[in-house]
Amino acid sequence: MEPSIFIAIGVFLLLFLLLREVNAWYWKINERVKLMERQAVSLQRIENKLEELVESFSPVKAPLKDNHREENLCPACNNPVSENDQFCPSCGLKLFESTNT
Secondary structure (H helix, E strand, O other): OOHHHHHHHHHHHHHHHHHHHHHHHHHOHHHHHHHHHHHHHHHHHHHHHHHHHHHHOOOEEEEOOOOOOEEEEOOOOOOEEOOOOOEOOOOOOEOOOOOOO
């Protein structure tokens, strides 16, 4: 093979890479990719914090004024929930982990 073919391939490859970078700069593709990566990290942090907050809530026992018995209340909306409910029927908050092993 002639060396001119290798030179032509090298020049073509160099031009391709250079034009690709110019195109990416013009359309700001690289910046968009970095921004999307930062958004994904931020969303993951928010999701982790929300999971921590939801896990920290537990059903609260509060006495009723009329018959002096205890009733479970949802920690988010303070609506009554039964002992068998896994989710609040009003707001949908997960009340506690199931204990089935």
